[in-house]
Amino acid sequence: xxxxxxxxxxxxxxxxxxxAMLLGVGQGMLMTAAFTYIGLKLGFGITGSSIAAILGxxxxxxxxxxxxxxxxxxxxxxxxxxxxxxxxxxxASSGVVFTLPxxxxxxxxxxxxxxxxxxxxxxxxxxxxxxxxxxQMVEVERLRFPSGVAVATILRTPGAGIKKGALLGIGFGAxxxxxxxxxxxxxxxxxxxxxxxxxxxxVAPEGALSLSLLGTTFYLSMANIGAGxxxxxxxxxxxxxxxxxWWLVGPIAVGAGFTAPGLAGxxxxxxxxxxxxxPTGIGMLIGGxxxxxxxSLPALRGALRSLSAAARASRVEGGSSEELSPRLLxxxxxASVLALVFVTWVATRGQAMHPLQVLGxxxxxxxxxxxxxxxxxxxxxxxxxxxxxxxxLIAVTLMLAVTSGNVVLAxxxxxxxxxxTGQCADMMTDLKTGHLIGAVPKRQxxxxxxxxxxxxxxxxxxxxxxxxxxxxxxxxxxxDSVACVEKTADCLPAPQAAVLKGLIEGVVSGTAPxxxxxxxxxxxxxxxxxxxxxxxxxxxxxxxxxxxxxLSYGFGCVVSIVLERRKGRRFTADKTVPIAAGxxxxxxxxxxxxxxxxxxxxxx
Amino acid sequence: MVCFILGLVVSATYAARxxxxxxxxxxxxxxxxxxxxxxxxxxxxxxxxxxLMVVGVVLARWRRPGLAARVLARAGASSPEALLTRxxxxxxxxxxxxxxxVASQRISELVEGEMxxxxxxxxxxxxRLGMLAYSELIGDFAVAERSxxxxxxxxxxxxxxxxPLSVERARAxxxxxxxxxxxxxxxxxxGPASA
Numbered sequence: 001x002x003x004x005x006x007x008x009x010x011x012x013x014x015x016x017x018x019x020a021m022l023l024g025v026g027q028g029m030l031m032t033a034a035f036t037y038i039g040l041k042l043g044f045g046i047t048g049s050s051i052a053a054i055l056g057x058x059x060x061x062x063x064x065x066x067x068x069x070x071x072x073x074x075x076x077x078x079x080x081x082x083x084x085x086x087x088x089x090x091x092a093s094s095g096v097v098f099t100l101p102x103x104x105x106x107x108x109x110x111x112x113x114x115x116x117x118x119x120x121x122x123x124x125x126x127x128x129x130x131x132x133x134x135x136q137m138v139e140v141e142r143l144r145f146p147s148g149v150a151v152a153t154i155l156r157t158p159g160a161g162i163k164k165g166a167l168l169g170i171g172f173g174a175x176x177x178x179x180x181x182x183x184x185x186x187x188x189x190x191x192x193x194x195x196x197x198x199x200x201x202x203v204a205p206e207g208a209l210s211l212s213l214l215g216t217t218f219y220l221s222m223a224n225i226g227a228g229x230x231x232x233x234x235x236x237x238x239x240x241x242x243x244x245x246w247w248l249v250g251p252i253a254v255g256a257g258f259t260a261p262g263l264a265g266x267x268x269x270x271x272x273x274x275x276x277x278x279p280t281g282i283g284m285l286i287g288g289x290x291x292x293x294x295x296s297l298p299a300l301r302g303a304l305r306s307l308s309a310a311a312r313a314s315r316v317e318g319g320s321s322e323e324l325s326p327r328l329l330x331x332x333x334x335a336s337v338l339a340l341v342f343v344t345w346v347a348t349r350g351q352a353m354h355p356l357q358v359l360g361x362x363x364x365x366x367x368x369x370x371x372x373x374x375x376x377x378x379x380x381x382x383x384x385x386x387x388x389x390x391x392x393l394i395a396v397t398l399m400l401a402v403t404s405g406n407v408v409l410a411x412x413x414x415x416x417x418x419x420x421t422g423q424c425a426d427m428m429t430d431l432k433t434g435h436l437i438g439a440v441p442k443r444q445x446x447x448x449x450x451x452x453x454x455x456x457x458x459x460x461x462x463x464x465x466x467x468x469x470x471x472x473x474x475x476x477x478x479x480d481s482v483a484c485v486e487k488t489a490d491c492l493p494a495p496q497a498a499v500l501k502g503l504i505e506g507v508v509s510g511t512a513p514x515x516x517x518x519x520x521x522x523x524x525x526x527x528x529x530x531x532x533x534x535x536x537x538x539x540x541x542x543x544x545x546x547x548x549x550x551l552s553y554g555f556g557c558v559v560s561i562v563l564e565r566r567k568g569r570r571f572t573a574d575k576t577v578p579i580a581a582g583x584x585x586x587x588x589x590x591x592x593x594x595x596x597x598x599x600x601x602x603x604x
Numbered sequence: 605m606v607c608f609i610l611g612l613v614v615s616a617t618y619a620a621r622x623x624x625x626x627x628x629x630x631x632x633x634x635x636x637x638x639x640x641x642x643x644x645x646x647x648x649x650x651x652x653x654x655x656l657m658v659v660g661v662v663l664a665r666w667r668r669p670g671l672a673a674r675v676l677a678r679a680g681a682s683s684p685e686a687l688l689t690r691x692x693x694x695x696x697x698x699x700x701x702x703x704x705x706v707a708s709q710r711i712s713e714l715v716e717g718e719m720x721x722x723x724x725x726x727x728x729x730x731x732r733l734g735m736l737a738y739s740e741l742i743g744d745f746a747v748a749e750r751s752x753x754x755x756x757x758x759x760x761x762x763x764x765x766x767x768p769l770s771v772e773r774a775r776a777x778x779x780x781x782x783x784x785x786x787x788x789x790x791x792x793x794x795g796p797a798s799a
Contacts, residue, residue, distance in 0.1 A: 139746035159760030276620035438754025515642035519619035573716035
């Protein structure tokens with residue numbers, strides 16, 4: 001690609017505007033605080049893109065164009081910048097909620113300012129590191145990024161025609177109904193297909209057959225099914241990975257006597273998943289991502305070369321490149337790494353570590369951020385699922401190993417990793433949306449970069465406030481907090497951070513499954529060498545996640561493939577995509593709305 | 605493929621094998637102990653599985669040249685050159701002065717139809733051009749896609765001054781794609797096309 005000038009002078013067609021930026025920051029700040037609270041309460045992160053897109057349309061187009069009569073306000077591209085900024089701010093909430101509460105609950109002394117610096121550095125690093133890979137992931141590999149497609153479908157609604165709009169509404173309505181019925185307990189979230197069969201055919205609760213049946217449940221998530229529908233045949237390796245884990249590897253392992261004798265039923269399932277399949281999957285994710293980089297080197301080289309060529313050409317011809325300049329990215333990256341070195345130095349001051357060891361620890365943290373970002377972006381692109389918390393767990397394990405058990409530093413770097421990987425996934429998803437609606441990548445990249453510092457402060461501040469809301473100004477969350485012990489409505493169990501706390505205690509006592517990580521990495525590398533893009537990461541992710549998720553995702557893929565074969569490609573574009581997008585957005589908004597209503601009503 | 609899958613099942617099963625089948629002994633192992641104990645019980649079958657996977661990878665890569673193009677030919681797909689000609693003609697024929705709905709509908713059909721079909725030639729084009737040249741080509745093609753998407757958005761938003769600029773950018777980018785496709789077909793020295 002030769003040096004591309006940006007499409008038009010800013011201002012001709014509303015794209016990056018002060019209104020879009022300010023509204024995005026405002027929405028992002030509110031969502032960060034709300035999602036931090038929800039994360040501590042329920043243990044999952046929420047992405048704010050679709051919410052921001054809908055609110056952005058209502059405020060920028062409805063109020064800006066309709067009420068204030070601003071010509072061209074709330075254009076598709078301006079609303080896209082608004083959702084890019086809002087999601088760029090609120091993505092920090094997951095990164096903080098999964099990690100920082102563990103450090104607080106462990107009771108170690110730490111500096112809030114150092115954690116804030118690490119989190120901010122991680123936030124910038126996430127955006128900067130992933131930008132050069134846009135060409136590779138969005139243009140060369142053509143990853144689907146289902147949430148990105150869903151947001152693009154929302155943004156295109158004004159011109160997509162009444163039929164597509166109606167289909168989006170039908171998908172939304174179906175997801176709303178099913179999610180609501182599930183939340184109200186009308187039917188279980190996981191449909192126990194295998195357990196029903198086991199019960200019907202009177203299968204003994206121990207043994208290989210029992211494992212494959214009891215492990216086979218169907219996650220009735222319309223968003224998950226919708227993501228599978230948008231991925232189509234590209235998502236099949238992920239679904240096959242789940243089948244490999246639960247219908248082959250698991251049963252063979254049970255048959256070979258790899259599990260403790262006497263285990264049966266749910267105990268057998270959770271033992272095989274937690275001790276055999278999941279840690280091996282983590283290793284495969286790492287090996288698959290590393291080898292994937294090696295396999296993609298020629299294309300990556302091409303992408304980086306065209307970035308430099310575009311920057312050079314724009315300098316010579318006086319135009320504007322479509323991408324942020326590599327020089328700016330390099331300076332940003334260097335500043336972020338320096339911040340991490342400073343964080344490491346501060347956190348290891350009392351530990352008599354050699355300066356080179358401090359530098360090495362910081363660089364290991366930075367390298368892990370790069371690799372984890374790549375894994376999350378690939379996983380999100382192919383499946384819409386990001387293993388954020390798993391990668392933060394590995395970051396903490398890694399840092400504990402290289403700093404001789406410095407828990408404060410390990411979790412601090414874990415915060416940076418988790419925020420960075422969240423930013424990688426969010427930036428790339430937004431860039432996919434932008435590709436589909438014709439946004440200039442550089443403007444999206446710059447918009448997200450400019451606000452990357454906002455989210456970490458809000459999320460950390462909210463977390464600390466909630467901790468201080470406990471009796472005597474401490475102990476406001478965690479399974480051991482007074483509210484959770486007494487099972488009152490204001491209990492915030494911080495589930496992900498509680499798992500991290502348990503892992504840290506385990507690693508410090510030397511029980512991390514390094515054998516699984518290493519052997520899994522070898523398999524991930526071999527999978528990545530197979531001529532199907534991203535196979536190592538996809539199969540690793542399928543083994544890392546519960547089978548119920550891969551199964552319902554695979555169901556979505558199969559539905560999409562069958563429909564395309566029978567009805568043709570046009571049907572996919574006209575019917576499948578809007579319905580699936582409706583599923584994703586419908587479930588996200590319903591789940592969020594229901595949770596907020598429940599919490600405000602004191603039923604949480 | 606069979607070789608690869610068999611290797612995957614064997615290696616994954618033994619990768620998942622606990623370092624020790626005695627739970628009490630397992631709980632006492634350090635990281636190094638975990639590794640050596642796992643290697644004692646699982647390394648040989650694990651490596652055998654990995655070897656089968658590597659053989660499967662080599663066989664798949666050896667059989668791959670031409671496979672993607674043959675699959676597309678069997679499915680009756682047009683060649684990339686023919687598709688590009690159709691796309692260029694459709695872009696040139698866009699009536700930007702006419703009703704907005706007609707132009708936006710045509711752009712939608714083009715992006716979701718012929719342009720998506722062109723992208724499906726990715727694996728075949730990668731085999732033909734090599735990864736580096738393909739990433740250059742598809743980069744220019746992506747500029748055309750994005751420019752047409754921008755023209756569509758501008759049409760819907762009523763930003764009429766943006767539409768011809770974006771369509772012109774798409775046209776220029778498609779021209780660069782054609783140049784790259786043609787230069788890949790012509791051997792050095794200007795002899796007859798070999799593809």
